[in-house]
Amino acid sequence: MTSVSATRDAAWKRWVIGLALPLLLLAVWQIVGTTLQGPRMPVPTKVVAAAGIMIASGDLPMAILQSLGRVFAGFMVAAIIAIPLGLAMGQSRAVERNVDPLVETFRPVAAIAILPLAILWLGTGTAAAVMIVAYAAFFPLIVNTVAGAKNVNPTLLHAAATMGISRLTTIRTVVVPAALPSIFVGLRIALAVGWTAIVAAELAVGAKAGGGGSGGIGQMMFIFYAYSIELNRIIVCMIAVGLIALVLDRMLRALMRASMPWEHA
Amino acid sequence: MNWRRPIANAGVYLRTMAVFIAVWWLVAIWTDNPILLPTPLIVLEAASELALDLDLFRQAGISFGRMVVSIAIASSLAIPLGLTMGLSPLFEKVVDPTIEVLRPISGIAWIPLALFIFGIGNALPVFIMTYAAFFPIVLGTVLGVRTVDRRLIDAARTMGVPQRTIVLRVVIPAALPSLLVALRVGVALSWTAVVAAELIGAPSGLGYAIQWYRELLMTPQVMSFIAMIGVIGYICDAGVRWLNRRYTPWAAAR
Numbered sequence: 001m002t003s004v005s006a007t008r009d010a011a012w013k014r015w016v017i018g019l020a021l022p023l024l025l026l027a028v029w030q031i032v033g034t035t036l037q038g039p040r041m042p043v044p045t046k047v048v049a050a051a052g053i054m055i056a057s058g059d060l061p062m063a064i065l066q067s068l069g070r071v072f073a074g075f076m077v078a079a080i081i082a083i084p085l086g087l088a089m090g091q092s093r094a095v096e097r098n099v100d101p102l103v104e105t106f107r108p109v110a111a112i113a114i115l116p117l118a119i120l121w122l123g124t125g126t127a128a129a130v131m132i133v134a135y136a137a138f139f140p141l142i143v144n145t146v147a148g149a150k151n152v153n154p155t156l157l158h159a160a161a162t163m164g165i166s167r168l169t170t171i172r173t174v175v176v177p178a179a180l181p182s183i184f185v186g187l188r189i190a191l192a193v194g195w196t197a198i199v200a201a202e203l204a205v206g207a208k209a210g211g212g213g214s215g216g217i218g219q220m221m222f223i224f225y226a227y228s229i230e231l232n233r234i235i236v237c238m239i240a241v242g243l244i245a246l247v248l249d250r251m252l253r254a255l256m257r258a259s260m261p262w263e264h265a
Numbered sequence: 266m267n268w269r270r271p272i273a274n275a276g277v278y279l280r281t282m283a284v285f286i287a288v289w290w291l292v293a294i295w296t297d298n299p300i301l302l303p304t305p306l307i308v309l310e311a312a313s314e315l316a317l318d319l320d321l322f323r324q325a326g327i328s329f330g331r332m333v334v335s336i337a338i339a340s341s342l343a344i345p346l347g348l349t350m351g352l353s354p355l356f357e358k359v360v361d362p363t364i365e366v367l368r369p370i371s372g373i374a375w376i377p378l379a380l381f382i383f384g385i386g387n388a389l390p391v392f393i394m395t396y397a398a399f400f401p402i403v404l405g406t407v408l409g410v411r412t413v414d415r416r417l418i419d420a421a422r423t424m425g426v427p428q429r430t431i432v433l434r435v436v437i438p439a440a441l442p443s444l445l446v447a448l449r450v451g452v453a454l455s456w457t458a459v460v461a462a463e464l465i466g467a468p469s470g471l472g473y474a475i476q477w478y479r480e481l482l483m484t485p486q487v488m489s490f491i492a493m494i495g496v497i498g499y500i501c502d503a504g505v506r507w508l509n510r511r512y513t514p515w516a517a518a519r
Contacts, residue, residue: 017355018362025363101281108498110457112464113472113491116479120301120487196371200461203376225377234377242370249369 042231050232051239059220064240067202067216070126071194074133078190082141083183087171089142090149090179103142111136111197115204129201129216136197137190144189148182149175184256191248199241217241303485311485312492320474325493328459328470331387332501335394335455336448342395343402344444348432350403351410351440364403372397372458380466390462390470397458398451405447409440442513449505456498471497 026044033043054060089096111132118128152175160170202218221237224230286305293304303311315321350357372393383389413436421431463472471494478486 014358017358021359021363022366097277098281101278102285105282106495108502109491109495110460110498112457112461113475113494115464116475116487117484117491120479120482120484196373196457199371200373203373204461204464221374221377225380229381231378231381234381238370238374238378241374242366242368245369245371 040229040231042235046232047235047239050230051236054233054236060217060236060240063215063217063220064244067198067218068244070129070216071133071191071198073126074130074198075137075191075194077130077134078137078141078194079187082138082186083145086142086145086183087149087175087179090146090152091171091175096146103139107139107143111193112200112204115201118201119205124205128205129198132197132201133194137194140189140193141183141186144182144186145179148179148186151182152178180260181256184252184260188249188252188256191252192245195241195245195248300482300484303488308485308488311483312489315486315489321489321493324469324471324474324490325497328390328463328472328494329497329501331390331470332394332452332455332459335391335459336398336452338391339395339398339402339451339455340448343399344406347403347406348410348436348440351407351413352432352436357407364400368400372454373461376462376465385466385468387467389466390459390472393458393462394455398455401447401450401454402444405443405450406440409443409447410436412443413439442509442515445505445509445513449502449509452501452505453498456494456501460494 030044033041051060085099089099114135115128115132118131122128122131156174156178157170160174165173198216199218199221202216203222205219217237217240221234224233224237289302290304290306293299293302296302299307312321346360350360375393375396376389379389379392383392417435417439418431421435426434459470460472460475463470464476465472467473471490475487475490475494478484478490
């Protein structure tokens with residue numbers, strides 16, 4: 001019993017120590033904010049109130065859902081192209097040698113940089129945003145899939161070949177499971193990058209497309225900045241962006257554990 | 266030195282890019298709309314014009330300069346913080362939750378608030394890039410310090426080496442590989458953030474130039490600047506990798 005209470009005591013202490021600094025910073029922010037008395041000065045209590053209003057009215061959940069829908073659409077597009085291509089590149093030296101120059105040439109180009117082209121080709125709506133997410137997610141996915149597909153134990157491949165299993169079946173039953181941990185790393189990075197890219201794309205579309213925006217949390221933030229200057233609400237959006245990033249990552253990690261019990265260590 | 270392999274590789278690279286450019290050219294002729302998709306030749310002309318004009322290099326220099334300043338600020342804040350966190354468990358317990366709370370909020374999400382605070386100018390992109398580079402460098406430094414062989418520190422302590430010297434001569438060199446990997450991530454993230462920040466809130470730089478030419482519907486110029494972003498991004502990454510090899514040859518990945 002003593003050891004249980006001791007560990008509980010230690011956990012409790014950790015919480016107190018960990019929460020001390022954030023609470024202190026919040027308190028300082030609240031005090032400075034209220035003493036400065038600016039009409040637009042954001043303070044924690046007002047941020048919480050703004051969050052309540054935005055959630056109750058349904059605006060914030062709607063915007064988040066819209067952005068999430070775009071992220072998943074772009075993410076799927078990237079996965080459908082990058083995973084099969086990456087597997088082929090990892091398994092065939094000829095494919096890799098010929099495709100790799102393209103990947104390496106376009107990889108250093110930041111996804112946001114092609115936003116002007118996306119707007120030009122696809123307009124300021126969902127399609128352009130999906131394209132940016134797909135572009136951003138494509139590179140971490142393909143690089144990690146190639147690495148995973150290359151790392152397959154050659155003995156397993158030889159065994160499959162000896163048993164006369166066709167190339168496609170080999171890829172499905174040997175290569176994919178072996179590459180899965182690496183693919184999941186790619187998926188995690190891609191999801192994080194895609195979520196950042198969607199916020200940037202929506203912000204930039206809201207900022208530069210001349211009002212013809214298309215919703216989403218990024219645009220919501222820009223409207224609060226440009227038209228109504230409500231800093232409390234901007235901060236609510238920022239917190240929401242962070243929380244969603246965290247939840248997405250946790251969900252993917254849970255999926256990873258569920259689909260690969262052998263990788264538990 | 267055997268030159269056969271690099272030459273063969275360059276040949277494959279050129280062949281792939283030639284196919285890409287041929288496809289691009291055909292699609293461009295087929296769409297027949299130089300605003301939507303100019304031919305490679307028109308883009309090349311626009312790029313050489315911008316290069317002769319030095320505008321291409323001027324904007325690139327501005328963006329690159331901002332990135333160097335941001336990385337310098339981020340490192341000078343993050344490395345001491347990371348070292349202290351790595352060396353003092355209590356300090357880490359106090360500071361770590363705050364960092365973990367802030368980290369998921371991407372630098373780009375700070376743009377509207379930062380626009381309000383700093384206005385349009387140099388300060389905004391520098392702030393956003395510093396923020397973006399800060400977290401990977403802190404975490405990399407902490408990780409680096411944690412992986413330092415305890416026996417080396419104990420040995421130094423036994424010999425009566427003062428704490429300051431231990432940090433400078435034992436901890437930092439041992440943490441360097443992890444730190445440089447973190448620096449690479451930080452540079453990549455801040456270079457991505459610069460484009461977003463300049464696209465929205467800067468009066469100059471590559472992101473601004475892209476936006477400017479897009480509004481004029483000068484697609485060849487837009488493409489030239491996009492290519493420049495890729496080139497600088499590549500050079501930065503190659504630079505940090507060179508630092509990796511030069512200063513931590515025992516740990517360099519490639």
